[in-house]
Amino acid sequence: DGPLFTPTRLGAIAVANRIAMAPLTRNRAIEGRVPNPLAIQYYEQRASAGLIIAEATQISPLGQGYLDTPGIYSQGQIDAWKKVTDAVHARGGKIVLQLWHVGRISHTSLLPDGEVPVAPSALPAKAKTFTSKGFEDVSAPRALELSEIPALIQDYRQAARNAITAGFDGVEVHAANGYLIDQFLRDGSNQRTDEYGGSIENRTRLLDEVVRAIASEIGPERTGVRLSPVTPANDAHDSQPQPLFERAVERLDAIGPLAFIHVIEGATGGPRDNIAFDYQALRAKFKGAWIANNGYTKDTAEAAIASGYADVIAFGRPFIANPDLVERLRLGVALSDLDPDTLYGGGSRGYTDYPSVSGA
Numbered sequence: 001d002g003p004l005f006t007p008t009r010l011g012a013i014a015v016a017n018r019i020a021m022a023p024l025t026r027n028r029a030i031e032g033r034v035p036n037p038l039a040i041q042y043y044e045q046r047a048s049a050g051l052i053i054a055e056a057t058q059i060s061p062l063g064q065g066y067l068d069t070p071g072i073y074s075q076g077q078i079d080a081w082k083k084v085t086d087a088v089h090a091r092g093g094k095i096v097l098q099l100w101h102v103g104r105i106s107h108t109s110l111l112p113d114g115e116v117p118v119a120p121s122a123l124p125a126k127a128k129t130f131t132s133k134g135f136e137d138v139s140a141p142r143a144l145e146l147s148e149i150p151a152l153i154q155d156y157r158q159a160a161r162n163a164i165t166a167g168f169d170g171v172e173v174h175a176a177n178g179y180l181i182d183q184f185l186r187d188g189s190n191q192r193t194d195e196y197g198g199s200i201e202n203r204t205r206l207l208d209e210v211v212r213a214i215a216s217e218i219g220p221e222r223t224g225v226r227l228s229p230v231t232p233a234n235d236a237h238d239s240q241p242q243p244l245f246e247r248a249v250e251r252l253d254a255i256g257p258l259a260f261i262h263v264i265e266g267a268t269g270g271p272r273d274n275i276a277f278d279y280q281a282l283r284a285k286f287k288g289a290w291i292a293n294n295g296y297t298k299d300t301a302e303a304a305i306a307s308g309y310a311d312v313i314a315f316g317r318p319f320i321a322n323p324d325l326v327e328r329l330r331l332g333v334a335l336s337d338l339d340p341d342t343l344y345g346g347g348s349r350g351y352t353d354y355p356s357v358s359g360a
């Protein structure tokens with residue numbers, strides 16, 4: 001069957017193969033930012049993935065940036081997610097939740113009492129977000145006060161606890177794609193003059209404190225992190241990504257045996273070679289499992305695993321129209337294309353109605 005179909009471990013999480021389902025926003029949460037009951041079937045259909053990284057899920061009301069994305073901060077949300085994890089586990093699958101705070105990639109219409117989004121600095125992103133009126137420019141943010149950082153870290157800690165209560169095997173901290181933690185990392189968005197801004201040491205501080213808090217709450221072996229060193233997504237940019245992310249990974253490695261680091265190579269969902277970057281230099285600084293993502297095919301994924309370049313390959317968009325992607329890669333059959341019109345928002349069409357090759 002080849003290298004993709006051998007088991008491995010991501011910290012405390014034993015996985016049956018080297019194929020992970022990357023987190024995919026689908027904007028189908030219902031009243032109360034609760035995951036849609038259809039999510040039970042949607043994730044259950046994809047439970048043959050070695051690991052499912054469930055969609056970005058906000059840690060607090062202020063951490064939401066898009067219409068109809070789910071949360072993990074209320075009992076109703078925990079209860080709804082528990083049905084999803086139970087269904088995936090019943091199929092022998094493993095599933096972690098991606099913990100999300102969008103920072104400045106948000107809109108006042110989505111925030112409590114029309115609040116403005118928070119960010120490291122009051123610098124608006126050149127980005128759009130998805131509101132009840134369609135795609136709109138994100139709202140101008142305010143800078144988080146130093147005094148607000150402890151409560152933010154507590155929100156991450158509580159969200160991680162809630163995810164374990166909801167039956168997840170662990171969490172992935174979303175530190176990628178120009179969202180809050182990535183905004184603190186990059187000098188294009190972080191112009192603070194306190195201990196969270198300026199030097200690389202200061203700009204990697206929030207990442208370190210958030211991951212330490214989560215690891216102390218649920219165990220480092222159930223804690224993963226997603227990074228995107230050179231993505232331009234959501235107006236993310238930094239003047240020196242190589243030293244920045246090498247220091248970020250060094251600090252993550254020092255926390256203790258984290259379950260995994262998951263790296264988007266190149267531009268999210270786009271070209272892998274937009275900016276020259278040495279990913280293996282990052283990997284060399286981390287003793288845990290390495291998940292690589294973006295644009296992999298069966299052949300490039302097999303080569304990456306066989307050569308030790310990565311331990312697991314994450315596939316995002318291919319999992320949308322191919323619930324049984326693992327089987328299709330094993331068989332080497334052609335993959336189905338997703339329907340872009342039902343990617344974000346809607347109901348079962350383009351969500352739970354894609355067939356498996358075995359017709360199951």
Ligand SMILES: C=C(C(=O)O)c1ccccc1
Pocket residue numbers: 025056066176177233268
């Ligand atoms: C959470 C997302 C990311 O990480 O890029 C996202 C959000 C909205 C649409 C697509 C993707």
